[in-house]
Amino acid sequence: MGLKNSRAGNYPEWYQNVISEASMAENSSSPGCMVIKPWGYGIWERIRDVFDEKIKETDHENCYFPMFIPLSFFQKEAEHVDGFAKEMAVVTHSRLAMKDGKLTPEGKLEEPLIVRPTSEAIIADSFSKWVKSYRDLPVLVNQWANVVRWEMRPRLFLRTREFLWQEGHTAHASAAEAEEETKRMLEAYRDLCENTLAMPVLVGRKPEHEKFPGAVETYCVEAMMQDGKALQAGTSHFLGQNFAKAANISFVNKNNESEFAYTTSWGVSTRLIGGVIMTHADDEGMVVPPKIAPYQVVIVPVIKKAEDTDAVMAYINKLITALKTQLPFGEKIRIKLDKRNKAPVDMFWDWTRKGAPVVCEIGMRDAEGGKVMVKERLKLGTPEGKQIIEAEAFVSGIARRLEDIQAAMFAKAKDRLMHNIRTDIKTPEEFAKYFEASNVWIEDGKPGKVAFVRGKWSGDPASEELLKAMKITIRCIPFDQSGTEGVCLLTGKPATTDVIYARSY
């Protein structure tokens, strides 16, 4: 009953199959853009709700800034525009008119507008109006928005021309406070990835050549996909005074001197959903962590004789009422009764492909015996994955069951990450040979052929070219440095800095 492609067979095709069979998203007729379908969007809503709460707990306020940024704003920060100029959607006209029977852009704008690839440029402009004195600082805002980067090789969730994200933007009176903020939000991302998405990550900072354009430091959380590649899951940038100088965010400090503010920005996007897929999905389809599952429990009625309908439905409704009193993760439980007029087995496979954590099949025999047939997606195909349980025990145990599934998903992914960071590669030769192979899929419980390497890096400026030639990247410079001396795996030069090398998305 597997998908058309398996992870071992054709990993990229498998990824597409998972998304399409789960009805999470699809390519749109609008080139390079995706349609996020209800199951995919539902996952995004859960991620958003969880992280929005964190944003507010940490005293940030949601705002909304214009999507159109005047071109001249990009001229102010040279590195920033260099980083994004090649992938910007440009609005040049403000209407259409019929000309020779063809709809044609008209009303040429005096100044072209850029559809935000990120909002530092326009938000810095607002900050410059809001901040006059140290008393106005810090400014702590966030927005949930769509952004556009003109990807030439789009892939659902991972790289689409338009995507959804949150972007936090803050301004502070001191560098220390801004750096603290940058790291606080990095930690919030680690927490989100690990405790909500059940996706373990490595944390650290980016090397110079991988920094956000215009940043002083970029910190990141990096996850390992099932093919051993890295996915940058979130970034938090300390922007120093770069954007403050460009946009003139200046304030009078306590000593009555004028000073530029220190700013930060940080974001995670719908790309996280791509990470969740490649962390948890299997050859049968999607597996959604209970915390972000649009429905945590799905109920499939199994009605063999029409005259049983009332009794079965009454039993199901009683069960749903009882389940609704339960609070997995301390929140309202999310239950779906599948009312479609389809064969129960087809409904079951639909929810399996979608990766709903728990599916209950309930028929006349269950209604009469006070039982529930409980199927756990994570244990599909195993004897424990399919059990008939007393309804009362099922209800009273559902919160614990979902919490256990969440924990098991994290443990499994953590195990994969921990067992696939090679630390024993010590020379450039071994290193090059290691990355000559390519990984298809890291089978559960077994080490993959190629995944991450933790090793030394000299910081040599030539690294960027060497990495490009080998098609690998430095994912991060982990915070936990060993401090030992060794040999740079790229250049062979002496080096003390530990970095994570990997292929990446």
Next chain:
Amino acid sequence: MGLKNSRAGNYPEWYQNVISEASMAENSSSPGCMVIKPWGYGIWERIRDVFDEKIKETDHENCYFPMFIPLSFFQKEAEHVDGFAKEMAVVTHSRLAMKDGKLTPEGKLEEPLIVRPTSEAIIADSFSKWVKSYRDLPVLVNQWANVVRWEMRPRLFLRTREFLWQEGHTAHASAAEAEEETKRMLEAYRDLCENTLAMPVLVGRKPEHEKFPGAVETYCVEAMMQDGKALQAGTSHFLGQNFAKAANISFVNKNNESEFAYTTSWGVSTRLIGGVIMTHADDEGMVVPPKIAPYQVVIVPVIKKAEDTDAVMAYINKLITALKTQLPFGEKIRIKLDKRNKAPVDMFWDWTRKGAPVVCEIGMRDAEGGKVMVKERLKLGTPEGKQIIEAEAFVSGIARRLEDIQAAMFAKAKDRLMHNIRTDIKTPEEFAKYFEASNVWIEDGKPGKVAFVRGKWSGDPASEELLKAMKITIRCIPFDQSGTEGVCLLTGKPATTDVIYARSY
């Protein structure tokens, strides 16, 4: 202590003052676009949460569709493109390059892309892929998104080039079912406006010349602002088979015949916030209905001696803990402790300008006596608007108090609406004379000089020009028709249809 401008003095300036003093939004450096600031965005979040629940209760699912619509998609529905062509942002290039020292658009697109002014065209394209059989119907989706209409005279919340909204889109197997959906969502809007925003509305359908471009019927909810003008607060469109034919949304029906689906769309936007302002704000600033107030209760500490700080703060924290057990409107209460280092009187006026429903000032005397100074925004300046109450009574009564404020705000606005629909104007002469005057502000409890007229309309095609010349509009053809015969207030011809005439935003 009033705003710079009053409603009676300069109504349009008063509107701007309310928004700016409440820090709800501001004009951006991005031409014609606004920055929605935390207090304004917080109101939008509440509106969104309330309506999102309704959307889901009525079996709609949230999705996300691309913001860029290929130009050719607009060529398919002639009326639709006619309606929007004059206000479309057009993306024509995909990157910037430095040319002669100037950033210049490059990478001209083969086909220009339109930034959605509304999404019928792109969503119909998806529907055409999703719908094959009657079994696939109905399709019931919604998205929360930004849209762009190139307004030439932008006004905060009411008309900005970019705004936020929800747009529901559905496809059905029969016209009757689609019409039922259209009316169900119209009723959902009436309920939202009246029971959440405390903004009474008239419901009805639009005359032919005011319909959504491409619709068979447009239904609307119309509110009366304090200057007697109408604000279209929401619209629900029955699109018949127009978009289905344009995008080929066809399905095999139960009789095994191919048929085009019947579609609907419906939306409300951040414009609602403009409506809330002009329904409830007064000469002292904003007044926010408790149901959508980002904070329902604000606590301002009044600490006169530093040594009182601990005692006062301990008392306040105890009060907050007690308040949090209360559930106004059956929901978690929203409380803000104002920790700013500002004079209490300034904090109080800040929250007055913002229109927080209840502000508590708490000092040492209150802490010692177990009391709370309670100020109600709606009763500002009256003796009942400022009372010292036992803390326990305040806590146990807070839900009821907020619910009463909500009800009082609705009653006041309803009263204004009911007393300002003239039904006694019977001839075109009287009618023209009536609208020669202009209204500034409908003082509470008094009829305005000019507001709405309910009277006859012949439906004559010349009406559109006549209305334009008089700068008035037909807001809607109310569902409750009297059926009596009379004289068209525009043409003097015999007419039986009752309509609502008004100036409008």
